[in-house]
Amino acid sequence: MLIEERLRAGWASTTWAQSTAYVVFAFVIYLIVVFTYRLTLHPLAKYPGPFFARITDWPLVAHCIKGDRHLWEFKNHQKYGPIVRYGANSISISTPSSIPLIHGPKANVKKGAWYKTLDISAGAPSVQMEIDKHQHAMRRRFLAPAFSERALKEAEKLITITAKKLSTGLSQGGEKDWSQPKNFSDWATFFGFDFIIDLGYGKSLEMLDKEDNRWVPDTLKSASVFLYYSGYLPFIEVVRPLMGTSVQDYIGGKTAADSLKFTNLANSRLADRMEEERIKAQADAQQKENERKDTFHYLLNSKDAVTGKSFTTQQLQADSALIIAAGSDGVGLTIGACMFYLLTNPAVLARLTEEIRGNFSSLDEIKNPKLGGLPSLPREVLKGGLNLDDHFIPQGITVGSPIYVIHHDPIVFPDPWSFRPERWIASSRGNSPEMVSAVKATSIPFLIGPLNCIGKNMSYIALKLALAYILFENDLRISGELTGGGSPLQAVEERRRVGEYQMEDWILGFRDGPMVEVKVRS
Numbered sequence: 085m086l087i088e089e090r091l092r093a094g095w096a097s098t099t100w101a102q103s104t105a106y107v108v109f110a111f112v113i114y115l116i117v118v119f120t121y122r123l124t125l126h127p128l129a130k131y132p133g134p135f136f137a138r139i140t141d142w143p144l145v146a147h148c149i150k151g152d153r154h155l156w157e158f159k160n161h162q163k164y165g166p167i168v169r170y171g172a173n174s175i176s177i178s179t180p181s182s183i184p185l186i187h188g189p190k191a192n193v194k195k196g197a198w199y200k201t202l203d204i205s206a207g208a209p210s211v212q213m214e215i216d217k218h219q220h221a222m223r224r225r226f227l228a229p230a231f232s233e234r235a236l237k238e239a240e241k242l243i244t245i246t247a248k249k250l251s252t253g254l255s256q257g258g259e260k261d262w263s264q265p266k267n268f269s270d271w272a273t274f275f276g277f278d279f280i281i282d283l284g285y286g287k288s289l290e291m292l293d294k295e296d297n298r299w300v301p302d303t304l305k306s307a308s309v310f311l312y313y314s315g316y317l318p319f320i321e322v323v324r325p326l327m328g329t330s331v332q333d334y335i336g337g338k339t340a341a342d343s344l345k346f347t348n349l350a351n352s353r354l355a356d357r358m359e360e361e362r363i364k365a366q367a368d369a370q371q372k373e374n375e376r377k378d379t380f381h382y383l384l385n386s387k388d389a390v391t392g393k394s395f396t397t398q399q400l401q402a403d404s405a406l407i408i409a410a411g412s413d414g415v416g417l418t419i420g421a422c423m424f425y426l427l428t429n430p431a432v433l434a435r436l437t438e439e440i441r442g443n444f445s446s447l448d449e450i451k452n453p454k455l456g457g458l459p460s461l462p463r464e465v466l467k468g469g470l471n472l473d474d475h476f477i478p479q480g481i482t483v484g485s486p487i488y489v490i491h492h493d494p495i496v497f498p499d500p501w502s503f504r505p506e507r508w509i510a511s512s513r514g515n516s517p518e519m520v521s522a523v524k525a526t527s528i529p530f531l532i533g534p535l536n537c538i539g540k541n542m543s544y545i546a547l548k549l550a551l552a553y554i555l556f557e558n559d560l561r562i563s564g565e566l567t568g569g570g571s572p573l574q575a576v577e578e579r580r581r582v583g584e585y586q587m588e589d590w591i592l593g594f595r596d597g598p599m600v601e602v603k604v605r606s
């Protein structure tokens with residue numbers, strides 16, 4: 085009784101300041117216990133990495149916001165070796181041998197929790213966000229007809245129209261003499277959006293023709309920043325239920341609002357397209373045969389051969405936003421990167437131009453520039469663990485292949501900062517077939533395995549057509565001082581390589597330049 089009275093008296097005399105101090109004290113003790121565990125008894129305790137990244141995910145979040153995660157990973161691997169702990173529960177492994185072990189068909193992993201946030205505003209998981217392996221496989225089966233050989237043949241015809249427009253738009257003002265300076269990455273971005281939206285919904289945003297819709301890529305950029313870092317926030321489980329609602333505008337500011345704006349754009353395009361398909365369904369058989377078969381024609385008519393199910397509207401909405409984002413930007417970035425490396429390597433540009441204008445031979449060797457600002461895409465180890473080289477990684481750990489680091493591995497890619505398309509050709513400049521096989525196996529801009537990019541073949545078609553039309557019809561030169569590359573004045577050492585196309589890594593790779601002048605070929 086006496087004790088109880090004393091306790092009551094004690095609480096009654098406790099001030100707010102004292103209560104706050106107790107809470108703070110308890111929190112500090114909690115953090116000390118958690119950090120000590122992560123540095124000593126945690127299954128990843130033995131792996132090296134930056135000190136703060138080994139105890140918390142905040143450094144990772146900071147680099148995702150800054151857009152230099154790929155460079156951070158590069159620096160970490162240079163310092164700590166092929167296995168780096170970059171988060172409390174995450175490691176990145178840069179050995180070529182680990183690629184099939186993490187991404188191959190038998191890899192004992194699923195997509196990491198980061199994916200739960202990626203398409204949150206869409207209301208249903210897109211194929212990329214589908215973490216469950218069986219559900220994901222079903223979604224891939226739904227999508228398959230839109231990326232089949234038959235669909236790609238149709239796609240080629242449609243992409244050709246947009247590639248011609250790119251060439252014409254770019255050369256405007258260059259009919260007689262060199263044009264005014266143009267930002268090539270902007271034009272490549274317009275092409276990416278126009279071809280994918282035309283192909284997807286049967287009606288492009290006409291960014292190559294007029295200015296009205298040129299605001300869309302900025303919205304996507306803003307949305308990407310938000311979705312990139314928020315998925316890694318240490319308290320994301322608490323925030324996630326609020327995402328996709330109007331609360332998102334308040335917690336994430338402009339970037340979050342833009343994320344919703346972008347989703348709404350994709351949804352409204354899809355709604356128009358579904359209405360069109362409903363009307364078309366009433367057309368007679370002959371009309372149906374002649375109609376244009378865009379991506380959503382295949383998706384809206386797709387049925388899974390195994391389960392007999394079709395897409396729900398919400399799944400279609402999620403995949404529609406994903407395809408616009410993944411397709412447009414990946415292709416825009418790659419064309420921009422190709423042109424940067426061609427213009428800064430005049431001998432390669434001259435040879436390619438000659439081939440295109442001569443016998444229009446293949447662009448196969450050019451299509452593999454050192455693509456991708458991509459860092460490790462998170463894969464979570466499943467029950468039973470994962471054997472990676474000589475390491476056993478237990479269930480629940482996040483593993484990933486740092487693509488940018490791997491693409492600059494000097495053992496597989498000697499002289500890794502140079503643009504050398506002949507790396508992909510056996511016997512040219514002493515490349516043995518083994519060297520070329522190693523290059524091909526280690527070059528993974530689209531990843532490999534069941535979770536890889538479904539748009540890989542379509543991307544190659546778009547890349548080849550865009551580059552071929554531009555170079556067949558025009559001459560190009562760098563305008564003034566080179567832009568788009570690194571600069572010796574940059575504070576971050578990894579941003580000083582003048583000959584490297586610079587990207588901000590915000591899931592997609594954002595870029596600016598090179599500025600070019602264009603002249604229609606006489």
Ligand code: HEM
Pocket residue numbers: 211212213224280406407410411412413414415418455456458461529530531534535536537538539540542543
């Ligand atoms: C050069 C261009 C492109 C590059 C470098 C690229 C790269 C990638 C990569 C690395 C992934 C795996 C992402 C992950 O696991 O989180 C991916 C997934 C995906 N990409 Fe692409 N992509 C490109 C173009 C395209 C195009 C043109 C389309 C569609 C028309 C597309 C549609 C998709 C889809 C739907 C996924 C999700 C696949 C899944 O989760 O099963 N991509 N892409």
